[in-house]
Amino acid sequence: ETGVTQTPRHLVMGMTNKKSLKCEQHLGHNAMYWYKQSAKKPLELMFVYNFKEQTENNSVPSRFSPECPNSSHLFLHLHTLQPEDSALYLCASSSSTGAGANVLTFGAGSRLTVL
Amino acid sequence: GQNIDQPTEMTATEGAIVQINCTYQTSGFNGLFWYQQHAGEAPTFLSYNVLDGLEEKGRFSSFLSRSKGYSYLLLKELQMKDSASYLCAVRDGDYKLSFGAGTTVTVRA
Secondary structure: OOOEEEEOOEEEEOOOOEEEEEEEEOOOOOEEEEEEEOOOOOOEEEEEEEOOEEEEEOOOOOOEEEEEEEOOEEEEEEEOOOHHHOEEEEEEEEOOOHHHOOOOEEOOOEEEEEO | OOEEEOOOEEEEEOOOOEEEEEEEEOOOOOOEEEEEEOOOOOOEEEEEEOOOEEEEEOOEEEEEEOOOOEEEEEEOOOOHHHOEEEEEEEEOOOOOEEEOOOEEEEEEO
16 A cells, blocks of 8 residues: 555544544655644644654644654544544655655545544 | 735636635745645645746646745646645745645536
8 A cells, every 4th residue: 555544534532532543654754744624724733753753743732642653653642632623634744854855745634523 | 923825715617727826924935835635635746836937737837936925826728627625835944834724726617
């Protein structure tokens, strides 16, 4: 399988639940990203990992907890979310960050609904 | 913060041309990207401009004027499959990528 794969594609959870989103890339990229996409709003960068190390946390609430065990896998652990966290969560990867950064390759996203 | 503006919606007829404008105000500039996103799908890369001028790629062209903080994406010979959201994104002086809210293009027969 090629590209960036996200699971699950759809998730409905209550505010007290704990769930995780998974992202996997088979492109040999070293950098991975989580973005939040809400209707009619710009994509919001949440986290960046470069060679498994977190290099960016864009003031994201602690109820979102990322994990990057290796350069090919990225998780977003969710707990005690709020209804306003309902959105499309997009994972992306690229060959590097900073001055060497190139085009992002996105996954299809995980549509999250918080009840 | 970064400010990237693009129209919310545009409608055009099959076979026509549509131009999507994007204006930006960012702290530094290291390139401008256009992505296409069909409903329920991943955004996919369309074009990249870092120098002033026009980049042509088949039916799609992208233009950049750094002095004006302005870009446009030109879609020619529109097809029904071009109905999608088009995202303008700017890489700033710290090489961080900021996105506009996207322009939804609807192509009518």
